[in-house]
Amino acid sequence: MKIPSQEPRADLVNYSLKQLLRVPVALGLALFITGCAGTRYDRSTGESVDDTATTSRVKKALSADNIYKYPDVKVMTFKGTVQLSGFVDTNEQKARAVDLAKGAPGVKEVENKLSIK
Numbered sequence: 001m002k003i004p005s006q007e008p009r010a011d012l013v014n015y016s017l018k019q020l021l022r023v024p025v026a027l028g029l030a031l032f033i034t035g036c037a038g039t040r041y042d043r044s045t046g047e048s049v050d051d052t053a054t055t056s057r058v059k060k061a062l063s064a065d066n067i068y069k070y071p072d073v074k075v076m077t078f079k080g081t082v083q084l085s086g087f088v089d090t091n092e093q094k095a096r097a098v099d100l101a102k103g104a105p106g107v108k109e110v111e112n113k114l115s116i117k
Contacts, residue, residue: 043078043079047079050080050106051077051078051079051080052077053106054077054080054082054104054105054106054107055075055076055077055082057104057105057106057107058075058077058082058100058101058104058107059075060104061100061101061103061104062075062097062100062101065096065100067096068088068089068093068096068097070086070088070093070097072086072087072088072117073085073086073087073088073097073114074086075101077106077107079108080106080107080108080109081108081109081110081111082101082104082107082109082110082111083110083111083113084097084098084101084110084111084112084113084114085113085114086114086115087114087115087116087117088114088115088116088117089116089117090116091116094112094114094116097112097114098110098112098114
C-alpha cells in the first residue's frame, strides 16, 4: 500500500502564503512611496525643508535692510510661495519688503498681505 505524497499540498500552502503576502507588501510600498510626496495642499519632506530655508533667507534679507526695519512683518512659505503679513509704516516700506522677499533665493512668488499702520 502506497501513502499519498504530501508534496502537492505543501506547494499549495507555499503558493497561498506568497499570494497572501503580496498584498501587504504592495500596500506598504505604495504608502512608503507616496508618503514622502507632496500634493497640492501638502508638502513633501523636501519641500518643507526648502520652505523653512526660504523663510529664513527672507527674514534675513528683511532684517539686513539698511533703509527700513520690519519688526511687525511675519514671513511664511508654502511650496516656494512666500506670504508677507503684518504691519508696516508706509507704502514704500511695503513695496521694499516685497522686493527684498523676491530677491531671496528659493522664492517663486510673493503674496503681499501687509497692511499700513
